[in-house]
Amino acid sequence: MTEVPEPRQFEQTASAPSVRQRVLVNGVESAPISPLDRGLHFGDGLFETIACHAGRPRLLSLHLDRLMHGCARLRIPFRDLAAVRAEIESLAAESERSIIKLLLTRGEATGRGYAIEGLDKAMRITIRYAWPHESPAHGQDGVKVRTLAMRLGENPLLAGLKHCNRLEQVLGRAELARTDAAEGILFSSSGRLVSGTMTNIFIVRSSSLQTPLMDRCGVAGVMRRVILREAARSGIPTQEQVLRAEDLHAADEIFLSNARVGIWPVCAVDERPLAPGPLTRRLQELMRPLLEEPRDA
Amino acid sequence: MTEVPEPRQFEQTASAPSVRQRVLVNGVESAPISPLDRGLHFGDGLFETIACHAGRPRLLSLHLDRLMHGCARLRIPFRDLAAVRAEIESLAAESERSIIKLLLTRGEATGRGYAIEGLDKAMRITIRYAWPHESPAHGQDGVKVRTLAMRLGENPLLAGLKHCNRLEQVLGRAELARTDAAEGILFSSSGRLVSGTMTNIFIVRSSSLQTPLMDRCGVAGVMRRVILREAARSGIPTQEQVLRAEDLHAADEIFLSNARVGIWPVCAVDERPLAPGPLTRRLQELMRPLLEEPRDA
Numbered sequence: 001m002t003e004v005p006e007p008r009q010f011e012q013t014a015s016a017p018s019v020r021q022r023v024l025v026n027g028v029e030s031a032p033i034s035p036l037d038r039g040l041h042f043g044d045g046l047f048e049t050i051a052c053h054a055g056r057p058r059l060l061s062l063h064l065d066r067l068m069h070g071c072a073r074l075r076i077p078f079r080d081l082a083a084v085r086a087e088i089e090s091l092a093a094e095s096e097r098s099i100i101k102l103l104l105t106r107g108e109a110t111g112r113g114y115a116i117e118g119l120d121k122a123m124r125i126t127i128r129y130a131w132p133h134e135s136p137a138h139g140q141d142g143v144k145v146r147t148l149a150m151r152l153g154e155n156p157l158l159a160g161l162k163h164c165n166r167l168e169q170v171l172g173r174a175e176l177a178r179t180d181a182a183e184g185i186l187f188s189s190s191g192r193l194v195s196g197t198m199t200n201i202f203i204v205r206s207s208s209l210q211t212p213l214m215d216r217c218g219v220a221g222v223m224r225r226v227i228l229r230e231a232a233r234s235g236i237p238t239q240e241q242v243l244r245a246e247d248l249h250a251a252d253e254i255f256l257s258n259a260r261v262g263i264w265p266v267c268a269v270d271e272r273p274l275a276p277g278p279l280t281r282r283l284q285e286l287m288r289p290l291l292e293e294p295r296d297a
Numbered sequence: 298m299t300e301v302p303e304p305r306q307f308e309q310t311a312s313a314p315s316v317r318q319r320v321l322v323n324g325v326e327s328a329p330i331s332p333l334d335r336g337l338h339f340g341d342g343l344f345e346t347i348a349c350h351a352g353r354p355r356l357l358s359l360h361l362d363r364l365m366h367g368c369a370r371l372r373i374p375f376r377d378l379a380a381v382r383a384e385i386e387s388l389a390a391e392s393e394r395s396i397i398k399l400l401l402t403r404g405e406a407t408g409r410g411y412a413i414e415g416l417d418k419a420m421r422i423t424i425r426y427a428w429p430h431e432s433p434a435h436g437q438d439g440v441k442v443r444t445l446a447m448r449l450g451e452n453p454l455l456a457g458l459k460h461c462n463r464l465e466q467v468l469g470r471a472e473l474a475r476t477d478a479a480e481g482i483l484f485s486s487s488g489r490l491v492s493g494t495m496t497n498i499f500i501v502r503s504s505s506l507q508t509p510l511m512d513r514c515g516v517a518g519v520m521r522r523v524i525l526r527e528a529a530r531s532g533i534p535t536q537e538q539v540l541r542a543e544d545l546h547a548a549d550e551i552f553l554s555n556a557r558v559g560i561w562p563v564c565a566v567d568e569r570p571l572a573p574g575p576l577t578r579r580l581q582e583l584m585r586p587l588l589e590e591p592r593d594a
Contacts, residue, residue, distance in 0.1 A: 023332050033330040033337070035320050035422045040330070041400060042463035043340020074464070075471070099409065103338060112396065112426050114463060114470040114494060125332045129409050153450020153514065154486045157468050165462035166339035166411060167371070171454050173411040174372070189451045189486060189513075197411060216486075217450065 019095045019130040026124055027087055037123055039105030042114065043164040046070040048222075050100045051131075051260040052092035053291065057100060059259065060088060061296045062222045067104065070161045071122075076106050078122040087126055097131040099260060105164070134261075139284070142267030142276045143182035143256065145196070147245075148175050152188045152217045160220035172197040183256055185248070185269070188217050193243040196256050199264070200224040204253035204279045208237040223257040230286045236279065253277030262291045316392045316427040323421055324384055334420055336402030339411065340461040343367040345519075347397045348428075348557040349389035350588065354397060356556065357385060358593045359519045364401065367458045368419075373403050375419040384423055394428040396557060402461070431558075436581070439564030439573045440479035440553070442493065444542075445472050449485045449514045457517035469494040480553055482545070482566070485514050490540040493553050496561070497521040501550035501576045505534040520554040527583045533576065550574030559588045 025031035038044035048063040057063075064081060071078045088100050106116070107123040150172050158165070168186075176184035176197060183196040193212050195201050200221040202211045209231050214220040231238045248254070254266035254274060263284045265276030289295075322328035335341035345360040354360075361378060368375045385397050403413070404420040447469050455462070465483075473481035473494060480493040490509050492498050497518040499508045506528050511517040528535045545551070551563035551571060560581045562573030586592075 025332055033332055033334075035322055035330055035424065037330075037337065038467075039337045040334065040342075040402070040422070041344070041461060042467055043461055044464060044467055045337075047338070074468075101409070105337070112398070112429070114466045115474065116467065116471055125337070127332065132409070150454055151452065153452040153455075155448065155450040155465060157447055158450075158464060163464055164338060164340055165464045167341060167455060167460055167462045168452060169411045170335075170339055170341055170413065171371075174413055177412065 019098045019128065021130070022091060022128045024087060024091075024126045027083060027126075033123070033125075034108040036109045037105055037107060038109050038120070039103070039123065039164060041109065043166070044074075045103060045105030045164040046074065046076065047101060047103045047162055047164060049259060050088060050092075050102065052098045052100055053096075054293070055093045055096060057088050057092045058291070059222050059226060059296065060085065062225060063102075063259070066162065066220070066222060067102070070163065071104070073157075073161060074106075074163065075116060076104065076122055077120055078104055078124075080124075084124065084126070091126065091128045094128075099129040099131060101127045101129065103127070103164070138182060138261065138264050142265035142274075144180065144268040145183045145185050145254075145256070145266050146176065146179045146181035146270055147248075148172050148184040148186055148197075150175055150186070152186050152194055154188050154190060154216040156216055159216050159218060160214040162219045169197050183264070187245065190216075191244055192216065193245065193248055194218040199256035199258045199261070202227065202255050202257065203243065203247060203251035204277060205247070205251055207279060208239065209279065209283075210239045210241060210243060210247070212243050213240045221258055223259045223262065226290065227257055227263070227283060227287065230290075231283060234282075234286060236283075253280045255280045255283070262287050316395045316425065318427070319388060319425045321384065321388075321423045324380060324423075330420070330422075331405040333406045334402055334404060335406050335417070336400070336420065336461060338406065340463070341371075342400060342402030342461040343371065343373065344398060344400045344459055344461060346556060347385060347389075347399065349392075349395045349397055351590070352390045352393060354385050354389045355588070356519050356523060356593065357382065359522060360399075360556070363459065363517070363519060364399070367460065368401070370454075370458060371403075371460065372413060373401065373419055374417055375401055375421075377421075381421065381423070388423065388425045391425075396426040396428060398424045398426065400424070400461070435479060435558065435561050439562035439571075441477065441565040442480045442482050442551075442553070442563050443473065443476045443478040443567055444545075445469050445481040445483055445494075447472055447483070449483050449491055451485050451487060451513040453513055456513050456515060457511040459516045466494050480561070484542065487513075488541055489513065490542065490545055491515040496553035496555045496558070499524065499552050499554065500540065500544060500548035501574060502544070502548055504576060505536065506576065506580075507536045507538060507540060507544070509540050510537045518555055520556045520559065523587065524554055524560070524580060524584065527587075528580060531579075531583060533580075550577045552577045552580070559584050
């Protein structure tokens with residue numbers, strides 16, 4: 001293990017607290033939001049959380065690609081892609097590190113009730129937050145996770161999307177807050193392993209990389225996609241498949257991912273300790289250039 | 298069947314189109330909504346749709362009771378019950394018939410992410426709509442329904458609540474729009490009969506009244522509660538239980554309910570015709586005073 005270099009991608013920058021929060025509504029600061037917006041009434045929207053480093057949004061094309069895929073699946077009419085891209089790049093450029101959240105809803109309801117009337121005009125909110133303070137130990141030593149009692153509902157029509165029906169994550173996070181763990185592991189109603197509350201999960205077995213299929217629930221993370229791609233390019237066998245509790249318990253290595261943190265090794269699942277393993281370290285090294293010298297995709 | 302009087306509760310009033318839409322945010326007309334509201338970001342809220350007749354909100358105490366129950370379960374801090382009651386009564390009094398929607402969210406986020414920080418201040422939107430135009434035939438002759446292909450996810454922590462994670466209903470309604478039916482019947486991922494897209498469902502078998510348990514998904518409707526109560530008071534055997542497709546197909550009678558329409562008999566499920574039956578008619582008669590001379594509970 002001594003050959004493995006220390007991962008550095010989770011260092012905190014001193015500039016983080018100085019980032020001024022900015023909020024744009026359809027590109028305009030302080031523009032009003034309609035009380036009839038379908039985002040408010042039904043969670044009828046999508047979002048992206050984009051990590052910005054060195055003044056540039058990481059993996060922006062992949063984020064926008066997922067957003068457009070979600071719009072197509074939910075039939076949200078959104079075409080201002082160039083404007084959104086420019087807006088995010090401009091907000092990112094104002095500080096060394098920041099988190100930009102893009103929220104896109106179906107817009108103001110044209111009628112009462114659930115029906116999509118076909119007259120919708122999408123509404124977007126773009127928010128720039130400071131990069132959060134977080135222990136660099138999470139990336140180096142790993143995080144403790146707990147399996148949560150709450151199970152996610154399964155609906156293939158919503159699976160994979162980063163949509164705004166997030167009450168399950170709110171409740172999962174509340175359950176997690178009553179534990180000593182950094183992240184909670186979620187299973188679905190039929191007993192499938194899905195993800196963390198804000199991360200995707202990967203397990204390593206016999207040197208092959210496995211991650212749950214996102215066909216019944218869960219969010220198909222942008223970082224998850226990049227990890228699967230980079231692993232495959234490096235000759236590491238990868239599989240998206242149905243995984244269950246027994247697979248989690250039999251795993252040689254476990255790690256979590258999201259667009260902001262990159263990769264967090266897991267150092268304990270419930271009462272079972274686990275060492276950050278060699279494949280996890282190798283993938284952290286593979287991802288490092290992407291996280292430290294942000295590229296678009 | 299000739300003794301059964303014609304139900305009249307679905308008549309349209311000529312005054313309906315004259316109702317002016319009004320929107321109050323925390324009791325104030327045109328008050329701004331925060332772009333950080335957790336309702337927008339996560340659908341982190343609850344709502345009630347209250348039918349108002351003769352200038353009075355129907356079953357208001359039951360609606361507010363369900364709302365407070367939902368607040369307790371989701372830990373939404375809301376205490377302005379008296380103000381909300383007065384607001385709804387005052388809006389209702391301005392017109393003969395209207396629909397008032399009360400939306401209550403956890404309010405502006407105090408941080409980023411899903412965690413409940415405990416500093417939340419609930420936000421409410423109260424909207425008065427005109428009573429919709431709808432065929433009186435729906436209550437008299439019944440409605441045609443179609444079973445939908447989309448299945449609802451199951452999560453006991455959210456079951457029964459009228460929360461704002463309503464993408465499944467949006468998608469269900471979109472599926473329904475491609476059919477000739479007035480309402481779509483939804484099953485859950487494990488094959489349980491749940492409800493319509495905007496109604497609860499009841500079946501009659503051997504003169505007993507059955508409706509799905511709301512323990513895994515679905516909304517425990519206010520009208521559903523009143524129907525169960527009034528049926529029990531009249532000596533009709535009632536059961537909330539697990540029901541499946543075979544129960545729907547074996548039903549002698551089927552009807553739908555919600556706070557606005559009262560009871561809609563079902564006159565066809567998919568290709569199977571069905572006559573509005575005697576128990577359905579009896580319950581319509583039992584409910585008529587409640588719908589026509591609105592009482593609080």
